[in-house]
Amino acid sequence: MNIKSLLIGSAAATAAVSGAQAADAIVIPQPEPMEYVRVCDVYGAGFFYIPGTETCLKIGGYARYEISWAEGDDGWKKMARGTLTVDARSETEYGTLGGFIELRAQTQSGFTSNEGYVVVDDELVNNDVDNYVQLQQAIISLGGLSMGVSDTLYDAGLSGEFDSGGGDRVHFIRYTFDAANGVFVSVALEEADYNLDYTPNVVGSLGVAQGWGSVTAWGAYDATAEEWAAKGIASINATSAITLELLGTYESGNSFYSVSNGGNGGYEWSAGGYVKFAATPKMSIGFGGQYFVNEHGTDLDDYALGAVLDYEIVENFDAKLAVNYRDGDNFGDDNNWSGFARFTRSF
Numbered sequence: 198m199n200i201k202s203l204l205i206g207s208a209a210a211t212a213a214v215s216g217a218q219a220a221d222a223i224v225i226p227q228p229e230p231m232e233y234v235r236v237c238d239v240y241g242a243g244f245f246y247i248p249g250t251e252t253c254l255k256i257g258g259y260a261r262y263e264i265s266w267a268e269g270d271d272g273w274k275k276m277a278r279g280t281l282t283v284d285a286r287s288e289t290e291y292g293t294l295g296g297f298i299e300l301r302a303q304t305q306s307g308f309t310s311n312e313g314y315v316v317v318d319d320e321l322v323n324n325d326v327d328n329y330v331q332l333q334q335a336i337i338s339l340g341g342l343s344m345g346v347s348d349t350l351y352d353a354g355l356s357g358e359f360d361s362g363g364g365d366r367v368h369f370i371r372y373t374f375d376a377a378n379g380v381f382v383s384v385a386l387e388e389a390d391y392n393l394d395y396t397p398n399v400v401g402s403l404g405v406a407q408g409w410g411s412v413t414a415w416g417a418y419d420a421t422a423e424e425w426a427a428k429g430i431a432s433i434n435a436t437s438a439i440t441l442e443l444l445g446t447y448e449s450g451n452s453f454y455s456v457s458n459g460g461n462g463g464y465e466w467s468a469g470g471y472v473k474f475a476a477t478p479k480m481s482i483g484f485g486g487q488y489f490v491n492e493h494g495t496d497l498d499d500y501a502l503g504a505v506l507d508y509e510i511v512e513n514f515d516a517k518l519a520v521n522y523r524d525g526d527n528f529g530d531d532n533n534w535s536g537f538a539r540f541t542r543s544f
Contacts, residue, residue, distance in 0.1 A: 240286050247285075255284040257544055258299075265537035276305040280333065292340025299334035333366075344370045350385040350400040351417045351454050353430055355442050355471040357485045358519040358537075359503025361456040363426060363446065363463070364417070365389065367398075379406045389453045396420040398453065410434045419452035426454040442471040444487065451493045458489050458499045458523060465491035479509040492527065499525025513543045 237244040237253035244253040258281040265274045278301065285296045336345035346368055354362030371385035381404055386397040398420050404413030410433040418425045426448035433441045446456050447466045455463025471485030486502040503521040510516055520536040 239288075244284075244286070250287075252285055252287040255282075257282045257284070259541050259543040261539065261541045263537050263539040265535070267535035268531075268533055274306055276303065278303040289339070293338070295336070295338040295343075297334060297336040297338075297345075298332075300330070301333040302330045341373045341375070342371070343373070349387055349389075349417075349454070350383055350402055351415050351426070351428065353413070353415070353428070355430075355444050355469055355485055355487070356440075356473055357471050357483055357503040357505055359485065359501045359521045359523075360444065360469055360471070360487045361458060361467075361501075362428060362430075362444065363448075363454040363456045365453070379411075380404070381406070394421065400454075408434070410440075417452075417454040419454060422450065422452040424448065424450035424452040426452060438475045440473045440475075442473070442485070444469040444471075455493075456489065458487070458501050458525070458527075463493055464489040464499075465493065481507045483507075489525070495526075497526035499523065499527050515541050515543070517541070 234248060235246045237246050240253055240255070243255045243257065245255075246252070247254050258279065261276075261278045261280075263276045263278075265276065280299060280301045282300075283296075283298045287294050332346065334345070334347045336343055336347055338344075346366060349364035349367045350369070350371060351364040352362065354360045367387040367389050369385050369387045371383060373381060373383040375381050381402075383400075383402045385400045387400055388397050398418060400415065400417040402413055402415045404411060410431070412431045413429070415428045416425070417427075426446065428444070428446045431443045433443075435441050445466070445468050446464075448455055448463055451463050456467050457463060467487055467489045469485060469487030471483060473481055473483040475481045483505040484503070486500060489499045489501075491498065501521065501523045503519065506518040508516045517539040518536070519539075520534070522532065522534055524532040
């Protein structure tokens with residue numbers, strides 16, 4: 198065997214080994230194209246498409262811290278609250294299909310009780326009023342039809358922190374029709390937790406909203422109490438900086454839709470007003486009052502006054518300072534001052 202033969206044999210062996218390795222090589226597949234989240238601008242800022250669908254989703258909420266005081270308290274009360282909202286929408290042949298959820302958690306000092314409880318649909322899972330988690334809203338909507346849990350259709354008042362317009366959270370089925378020129382009509386069947394039966398409450402509203410402001414009227418019938426209530430609110434844009442609001446209520450007797458004043462109520466009728474002045478693009482000042490006449494069962498009269506300062510520290514971070522005063526026949530010599538400082542970071 199000569200040198201030439203050895204070289205030829207080595208080359209052949211090397212080629213055979215290389216061929217075997219090539220046959221066993223692992224082929225790495227190319228990555229699939231990534232589907233990035235797309236912005237959905239159909240319903241306003243903050244919405245995006247859920248990947249692989251035509252449903253638009255918006256996640257929001259706020260974090261809040263509040264320090265409050267009232268005559269008769271032994272010290273400052275502190276409250277921290279967080280809310281999380283999820284808003285899903287898509288288009289169908291019957292109109293916009295929507296789903297909205299609001300979860301709220303809160304912890305508060307100043308009460309004599311154990312810590313920690315959960316509230317689902319106003320039912321206590323364990324017993325405390327300092328801390329809770331609550332399903333605040335859960336709404337399904339299709340076109341003008343909506344159903345779920347939220348504030349009553351009757352829930353509306355003045356812009357201050359002193360007033361009462363009646364009503365609270367309910368289970369509901371509601372239909373809203375938006376006509377031309379800003380006219381809208383709503384009708385709802387509602388059930389509060391205390392009137393669990395086969396006969397729902399009935400609520401309706403009629404209003405108009407245009408560039409000059411808005412006017413809305415409500416009527417409600419409490420099937421359990423067999424009493425009815427009515428309310429009207431007008432909001433007028435007097436100038437580019439001044440807004441005037443007027444409120445009037447009437448009720449035949451105590452019901453779920455009765456107004457209250459510092460724990461007293463309801464009242465046969467009430468009237469109130471509020472003026473808001475936008476001093477700067479970031480700061481506004483408001484002042485108003487409400488008078489309550491003929492408390493049911495006592496015929497006592499009361500009133501409430503309030504002032505509010507709102508200030509936008511930076512975008513999505515606001516501060517509010519409120520001072521309220523309540524007095525009248527129900528209070529005697531014990532008039533009631535209260536107020537709070539509130540900070541809210543929205544997202």
